[in-house]
Amino acid sequence: MxxxxxxxxxxxxxxxxxxxxxxxxxxxxxxxxxxxxxxxxxxxxxxxxxxxxxxxxxxxDGLEALTAAVAEELVQSFDEMLQPGRVSLSDPALRIAFGCRSFIDKALDDSQWAAVAARMTAATPKGGENIRRRLFEDLQQLPTESPEETSAELKLEVVVGIMLQILRALGEGRLSSLDRDAVISAILRAIGLGAQEAKSVVERLPTTVPEKSSRAAAN
Amino acid sequence: MxxxxxxxxxxxxxxxxxxxxxxxxxxxxxxxxxxxxxxxxxxxxxxxxxxxxxxxxxxxDGLEALTAAVAEELVQSFDEMLQPGRVSLSDPALRIAFGCRSFIDKALDDSQWAAVAARMTAATPKGGENIRRRLFEDLQQLPTESPEETSAELKLEVVVGIMLQILRALGEGRLSSLDRDAVISAILRAIGLGAQEAKSVVERLPTTVPEKSSRAAAN
DNA sequence: TCTCATATTGACTATTTAGTCGAATTGACT
DNA sequence: AGTCAATTCGACTAAATAGTCAATATGAGA
The missing domain is CATH 1.10.10.60 (Homeodomain-like)
Incomplete structure (x- = not known):
């Protein structure tokens, strides 16, 4: 039996x-x-x-559920990527820069991930909300420049806009010889840091160990 | 008969x-x-x-043809909007700023236009190619900063990324109390202009006559 | 090898969508 | 009012897509 x-x-x-x-x-x-x-x-x-x-x-149950599952997996990978920086870095500018660089590194390593991430933010804004909220908080904590004319809300859209476009470009095979630090600098300058400050933040950014396994190469 | x-x-x-x-x-x-x-x-x-x-x-013939017609109409409105600045402004930074401000004004005035424009660039990249190309040329003509680390290709994606995100935000009703000049400044700083230079460019920007008819109000 | 709870299969129906075409409508002109 | 070329209409067929379910396959343990 x-x-x-x-x-x-x-x-x-x-x-x-x-x-x-x-x-x-x-x-x-x-x-x-x-x-x-x-x-x-x-x-x-x-x-x-x-x-x-x-x-x-x-x-x-249907395509919506599958899409949600893909979004969930992406959010998961976001959180894993961003967690180390969030706990160890106290300077908001440094946290922002670290987060952006993490995204770019991941996108450079896996262009499929980049394409999917870019497409999903448009299709299911729900998933990206947490990341948006955390970025917004960091932007609010940024020391305000002399006569601040750029609201945190605008800065948020600016950072998100640049990052999404970079993701799209990498996802489509454009910009494959991208200079990570140049992107970070551009973002930091856009949100109000001076050129020197931006450069200094980039230099203070902790180095991340390069990933061994390349998903892009495997496919 | x-x-x-x-x-x-x-x-x-x-x-x-x-x-x-x-x-x-x-x-x-x-x-x-x-x-x-x-x-x-x-x-x-x-x-x-x-x-x-x-x-x-x-x-x-089908949806594709309709989409192309909508794209055509958008490209038309782009060209009309950008033409005055292209012929009268010799400073590339000023031309870029003028173009961006024209887009923002239009989007502020007609949020449907903004939403459609943002969605169409993703769906039919073909239509936006000319605008991209002209922007790229302006970016190349920009006086290069000391040790230039930001390529024109990257600057292009940065400007496009910010503008698209602003269009999306306005199209979704976010950022409705947007400060035009703050966006332009952010863009100019992102592509390498100093904070003072950026401000100066914005101030030198010719004022446009405010539109009388508001499409957004009409709908 | 046999059992059986679980997972997989693919043919099936119902619904939605693309694309066609002969009939009906329109409206300026006589 | 009548004419007629151009336009519009909407019912129709064919194809694509969503969602269901009875039958089959799987594989670890007895």
Whole structure:
């Protein structure tokens, strides 16, 4: 008699489930990197994932749920990327610069990630809200220049705008020989730091260990 | 006998044609302002325009052609907006600032235009190419700062990124109390001008006569 | 090898969308 | 009022897409 422990049963299933679910999310990311999120169909996804249509609906209620899952994964990667800087850096300008550089490094290392991240912010603004809010707080803590004319709200849009455009460009293969520090400097100057201050912030930025595994090379 | 001059016949038709075609383009713009270009269907358009489906295909081969027509109209409005500055201003920084301010003024006056313009650049990069190219040329003509680290290619993405984000924000109703000059200053500082230089450029910017008719108010 | 809970499959129906076409409407002119 | 070329209409077919479900496959443990 094969009366297996039901808890064990569920465990076995979870592995298989997780693998298939992962394939679907991977397929979605691959498609989102190539075309508009709104133009991707369930049939596209299952074809790309090499999975039957019914399977899709076992894992997700519909495209919206899949999109949310991709967004969730992105937010996860954002948080992991930004966490180290948030805890260790006390200077808001330095925190902003660190966050931006982390994004750029990731985008330089994995252009698919860049393309997906850029597309998802437009499609599901919900996911990016936390990152926006934290950036906004950092911008508010920035020492205000003499006669401050640039509101924190505007600075927020400026930083987000530059970063998104860089992500889009890298995602499309443009700007592949990008100078990270030049971008950070431009952002810092845009939000009111002087050229010298900006340069100084960039120089004080802690060096990050270069990643070993390259996703871009693997694909 | 009603044997009308065939040339006259065609003339009569053209008016009716033009009106219907205009309704379709208007409907498309209205939809593009609300949702992703890729998610708009022919049925959406004809419903919004209050026109039968068959009529749509009399005027356009398909959605792509309609989208191209909307893009064409946008490019037209860009050119009209940017032309005065291009011919009268010799300082590249001034030309860039003027162009950006023209965009912002238009967006401030007509948030639908802003939303559509932002969405269309992503959907049909073809249309924006000329504007991009002209901006790039202006950026190249900019006097190079001491040890130039920011390439013209990067500056291009920075300016475009900021402008697109401002357009998106205004299109979504955010930043409605926007300080035009603050945006221009931020852009100029980002591309390498000092804070004082940027301020000076903004002050030297010729004043434009405020528009009488407000599209935003009319809708 | 057999069992069986779980996961996967793909054919199926229902709905949405693209695109067509003959019939009806329009409106300036006679 | 009548004419007629141009335009518009909307029902129609074909194709694409969403979502369902009974049948099949999987694989660890007995």
């Amino acid at each position: 094969a009366n297996i422990n039901p808890t064990r049963r569920a465990e076995i299933g979870r592995e298989k489930r997780a693998r298939t679910r992962g394939q679907l999310v991977e397929a979605a990311k691959s498609l989102f990197a190539r075309q508009a999120v709104e133009s991707v169909t369930v049939d596209d996804v299952v074809r790309e994932a090499g999975v039957a249509k019914g399977t899709f609906y076992v894992h997700f | 009603a044997n009308i001059n065939p040339t006259r016949r065609a003339e009569i038709g053209r008016e009716k044609r033009a009106r219907t075609r205009g309704q379709l383009v208007e409907a498309a713009k209205s939809l593009f302002a609300r949702q992703a270009v890729e998610s708009v269907t022919v049925d959406d358009v004809v419903r919004e325009a209050g026109v039968a489906k068959g009529t749509f295909y009399v005027h356009f």
